[in-house]
Amino acid sequence: MTTASPWAHVARAGAALAAGMGVGRFVYTPILPLMQARAGLSAAAGAHLATANYAGYLLGALAGTLAPALVRSRAVLRGSLLLLTASLAAMPLTRSTVLWALLRLLAGAASALVFVVAAAALLHHLREHPAHLPGWSFGGVGAGIALSGLLVPALRPVADWRAAWWAAAALAGMLTAASWNLQPEDAPPAGPVPGRPATARTHRWFGALFVSYFLEGVGYIVAGTFLVAAIDQASPGWVGSGAWVLVGLAAVPSAALWARLGRRWSRPGLLLTALVVQAAGIALPAVTGSTAAALGSAVLFGATFLGVSTLALATGAHLRFPRSVALLTAGYSVGQILGPLAVAPLLRHGYHQALLLAAAVIVAAAVAAAVLRIGFPHHLDPEHTQPPRRPQPAGATGPRGTRGQDAA
Numbered sequence: 190m191t192t193a194s195p196w197a198h199v200a201r202a203g204a205a206l207a208a209g210m211g212v213g214r215f216v217y218t219p220i221l222p223l224m225q226a227r228a229g230l231s232a233a234a235g236a237h238l239a240t241a242n243y244a245g246y247l248l249g250a251l252a253g254t255l256a257p258a259l260v261r262s263r264a265v266l267r268g269s270l271l272l273l274t275a276s277l278a279a280m281p282l283t284r285s286t287v288l289w290a291l292l293r294l295l296a297g298a299a300s301a302l303v304f305v306v307a308a309a310a311l312l313h314h315l316r317e318h319p320a321h322l323p324g325w326s327f328g329g330v331g332a333g334i335a336l337s338g339l340l341v342p343a344l345r346p347v348a349d350w351r352a353a354w355w356a357a358a359a360l361a362g363m364l365t366a367a368s369w370n371l372q373p374e375d376a377p378p379a380g381p382v383p384g385r386p387a388t389a390r391t392h393r394w395f396g397a398l399f400v401s402y403f404l405e406g407v408g409y410i411v412a413g414t415f416l417v418a419a420i421d422q423a424s425p426g427w428v429g430s431g432a433w434v435l436v437g438l439a440a441v442p443s444a445a446l447w448a449r450l451g452r453r454w455s456r457p458g459l460l461l462t463a464l465v466v467q468a469a470g471i472a473l474p475a476v477t478g479s480t481a482a483a484l485g486s487a488v489l490f491g492a493t494f495l496g497v498s499t500l501a502l503a504t505g506a507h508l509r510f511p512r513s514v515a516l517l518t519a520g521y522s523v524g525q526i527l528g529p530l531a532v533a534p535l536l537r538h539g540y541h542q543a544l545l546l547a548a549a550v551i552v553a554a555a556v557a558a559a560v561l562r563i564g565f566p567h568h569l570d571p572e573h574t575q576p577p578r579r580p581q582p583a584g585a586t587g588p589r590g591t592r593g594q595d596a597a
Contacts, residue, residue: 439491
């Protein structure tokens with residue numbers, strides 16, 4: 190357990206995730222139309238920049254998988270945050286698509302390292318605290334998305350695309366300062382942990398979890414890339430930008446709320462539920478072009494995509510699979526690269542078919558989550574999510590911070 194206040198740890202990790210993911214990765218979405226209108230960026234080149242960022246994210250996740258020491262390094266966290274901020278600030282200094290792609294590649298790698306360090310630190314240091322605390326940190330991603338979504342409309346009347354990137358860099362710099370003293374995960378003990386088996390046979394469940402999270406990466410990134418554009422096609426101009434801000438605002442409390450639900454229901458069941466709800470939200474704009482459907486889609490998407498990540502990573506930690514955070518993040522990253530490629534042939538007819546395919550992929554992820562539920566070993570860690578509570582005699586409840594629940 191961390192020696193710092195748990196809420197101080199939550200705040201620092203939330204600031205790191207807001208910088209690395211909410212701003213570092215997602216600010217490109219609202220800035221892209223400005224670059225297309227005023228910097229001569231073509232639609233194809235814009236897609237290539239997005240792909241470069243996803244590829245960089247995969248490289249960073251693989252680095253965390255192959256070199257576990259990186260995930261436990263404060264220097265890596267700080268260096269990644271500084272590199273990310275610098276890459277944002279350098280975007281306005283050139284008009285070369287090649288250099289832009291390189292900068293987005295570096296930003297993606299830095300974002301992934303920030304994410305795996307912060308997520309592993311949360312799951313490690315807050316293990317004995319209520320499960321909703323790490324969820325509030327993951328909500329930092331939503332806060333960063335909302336801030337990045339508000340940034341461009343605020344600057345549009347008085348500045349150009351260059352000022353938007355510099356403002357994003359300034360915001361990332363402030364969040365970097367707020368997260369500077371985040372304590373990474375501790376090094377693992379030299380031998381087996383007392384009271385726990387040295388090896389847990391959890392490969393079958395982790396395999397189902399990995400498939401589910403990989404498929405989530407495929408479907409989620411299609412929605413994250415094209416949802417606003419699809420809404421813009423059928424709704425007034427303000428609805429698209431408003432929907433993106435709404436995605437971020439809905440995401441802020443979502444991870445904590447899903448974690449709170451984990452006190453009563455098992456994580457695999459909640460993961461299945463979140464994926465089904467997300468699939469419905471992604472399909473909405475493809476079924477109807479109404480403003481209500483667009484805003485409802487934004488809320489459902491924002492309320493689930495971080496919850497899915499929180500539940501999946503916490504389930505991997507529960508299974509005590511080695512380097513679970515980095516492995517799951519790498520699979521998710523591969524999915525993010527494949528998603529836009531899979532729907533590219535459908536885009537010449539608009540975005541509706543792409544969104545429907547993404548929703549179908551998320552349904553497949555839900556099927557894998559259903560497989561994960563079969564015989565899931567809830568008993569591995571009684572301090573984490575268990576099946577629904579059963580009535581207990583007076584005084585049987587565990588100490589604060591534990592779950593006085595029966596094992597499956």
